[in-house]
Amino acid sequence: xxxxxxxxxxxxxxxxxxxxxxxxxxxxxxxxxxxxxxxxxxxxxxxxxxxxxxxxxxxxxxxxxxxxxxxxxxxxxxxxxxxxxxxxxxxxxxxxxxxxxxxxxxxxxxxxxxxxxxxxxxxxxxxxxxxxxxxxxxxxxxxxxxxxxxxxxxxxxxxxxxxxxxxxxxxxxxxxxxxxxxxxxxxxxxxxxxxxxxxxxxxxxxxxxxxxxxxxxxxxxxxxxxxxxxxxxxxxxxxxxxxxxxxxxxxxxxxxxxxxxxxxxxxxxxxxxxxxxxxxxxxxxxxxxxx
Amino acid sequence: xxxxxxxxxxxxxxxxxxxxxxxxxxxxxxxxxxxxxxxxxxxxxxxxxxxxxxxxxxxxxxxxxxxxxxxxxxxxxxxxxxxxxxxxxxxxxxxxxxxxxxxxxxxxxxxxxxxxxxxxxxxxxxxxxxxxxxxxxxxxxxxxxxxxxxxxxxxxxxxxxxxxxxxxxxxxxxxxxxxxxxxxxxxxxxxxxxxxxxxxxxxxxxxxxxxxxxxxxxxxxxxxxxxxxxxxxxxxxxxxxxxxxxxxxxxxxxxxxxxxxxxxxxxxxxxxxxxxxxxxxxxxxxxxxxx
Numbered sequence: 189x190x191x192x193x194x195x196x197x198x199x200x201x202x203x204x205x206x207x208x209x210x211x212x213x214x215x216x217x218x219x220x221x222x223x224x225x226x227x228x229x230x231x232x233x234x235x236x237x238x239x240x241x242x243x244x245x246x247x248x249x250x251x252x253x254x255x256x257x258x259x260x261x262x263x264x265x266x267x268x269x270x271x272x273x274x275x276x277x278x279x280x281x282x283x284x285x286x287x288x289x290x291x292x293x294x295x296x297x298x299x300x301x302x303x304x305x306x307x308x309x310x311x312x313x314x315x316x317x318x319x320x321x322x323x324x325x326x327x328x329x330x331x332x333x334x335x336x337x338x339x340x341x342x343x344x345x346x347x348x349x350x351x352x353x354x355x356x357x358x359x360x361x362x363x364x365x366x367x368x369x370x371x372x373x374x375x376x377x378x379x380x381x382x383x384x385x386x387x388x389x390x391x392x393x394x395x396x397x398x399x400x401x402x403x404x405x406x407x408x409x410x411x412x413x414x415x416x417x418x419x420x421x422x423x424x425x426x427x428x429x430x431x432x433x434x435x436x437x438x439x440x441x442x443x444x445x446x447x448x449x450x451x452x453x454x455x456x457x458x459x460x461x462x463x464x465x466x467x468x469x470x471x472x473x474x475x476x477x478x479x
Numbered sequence: 480x481x482x483x484x485x486x487x488x489x490x491x492x493x494x495x496x497x498x499x500x501x502x503x504x505x506x507x508x509x510x511x512x513x514x515x516x517x518x519x520x521x522x523x524x525x526x527x528x529x530x531x532x533x534x535x536x537x538x539x540x541x542x543x544x545x546x547x548x549x550x551x552x553x554x555x556x557x558x559x560x561x562x563x564x565x566x567x568x569x570x571x572x573x574x575x576x577x578x579x580x581x582x583x584x585x586x587x588x589x590x591x592x593x594x595x596x597x598x599x600x601x602x603x604x605x606x607x608x609x610x611x612x613x614x615x616x617x618x619x620x621x622x623x624x625x626x627x628x629x630x631x632x633x634x635x636x637x638x639x640x641x642x643x644x645x646x647x648x649x650x651x652x653x654x655x656x657x658x659x660x661x662x663x664x665x666x667x668x669x670x671x672x673x674x675x676x677x678x679x680x681x682x683x684x685x686x687x688x689x690x691x692x693x694x695x696x697x698x699x700x701x702x703x704x705x706x707x708x709x710x711x712x713x714x715x716x717x718x719x720x721x722x723x724x725x726x727x728x729x730x731x732x733x734x735x736x737x738x739x740x741x742x743x744x745x746x747x748x749x750x751x752x753x754x755x756x757x758x759x760x761x762x763x764x765x766x767x768x769x770x
Contacts, residue, residue, distance in 0.1 A: 215627040220635040276586035295567035307626035310601045314619035317608045328605035335598035336506040344511040347587050
């Protein structure tokens, strides 16, 4: 099966599961329910859950076993986007081509929507914890990737280094690894934790590299992409003087790094047995976001 | 031992544990670490953890068994205060007599500090989940009390009914029960869950009533309290036209309800065996916040 078709199948599988989750969500007042569902249903490529489901099948864990972890990961990713878009953070009016959560519901409700998604993700993960200690390990792994030694640390560093004149590579890599890399690493590692640690170090290294690759292409697209395709405001990084790959390495060197990092990913995948064709395709998929 | 002395002992025990937690917190960048520790160390009465520790001793669970749950509950409470104080929410410049988190670190960092505390609370709770399914149940109970069917629902309703002319008793009770009552109920119920469900229904009913009592006195103090004693801005409810007990029942009826609710609490405590003198004292302590 082609990569595109397999991706589409995982995407459909996940979106159906997410739709079911959204339909069963029934909180009061209705503005709270609506604001959660609004951001969850904005669509997107769902790269984290798709990657997790695919890795789970590749290493024999099975997609079904990880689907609630994939759901939780997407809820956490979505909360982070809602809070990132707030006027006090990145101040983005658009997300996936539609108005950001706070543009529709107001900033106060958007703060609560983010908090609510984060909490709901953990409620789903606590349900999984009843199944045994490997499930607890997997849940805690996601939590730590999302937390103050993970994604939130990256967001904090990102905010801190707006408008500073330092273009420091170590700081940039800290932001890449934490803000973007950690949740993608959670996607590759959770299937391993739920399968006796199979290919743990390879999948952890792969997640980190894929995160780096993803953020590199993101930074390039902020300069070269177009709104219709990306559905979010562009040129924001320069406007807000953010610490990006483009600023630290320069645009052309960023593109060279995309190729080198893609090759690094492929070397890691070479060390994993089984039908890994989806993973090679995934690397290419991230690289070719650049068009 | 007098109530005051016992309260002080639990408070010291908890604050030492919290200090240890703060000292071990070591996240980067330092502004993130500082902003978390700042709000955790603003002090306060720590009523939720103290209540949880005391209930655990009273029903034989033992304070030590619940201390990480008490810690998580205080982290969650503190995150909710940071987000509540934001300009887009209640817009409070003071908390416990000191500048609010966003006044010191800026709103962007305060959003992340809140997110970080929430995440850290769950990381602590996942650690507990390795100990067995009753620990998972207790962790999930806290999560659900904090979430979109609990505290966040109450905050959302609170925000929604600012500036509306309806003074509806059902809506007020929804806000009281969820915004305030749920976390206090978590404090009384977790010790029961970790002890085979001992006095579960009594402790759940007690938590709900105590939450109601606490919020009633809070609403009265917003009208009649003084800044020095409370350490937060007063008269805010009327200024922001919030749906409060004072608005729905009137000030004098609120005070009558304080007495009735206190009596309800005592009736529930009468049904619990053992040395419950601390619980009677606790009811009185909440009532006499009014001075």
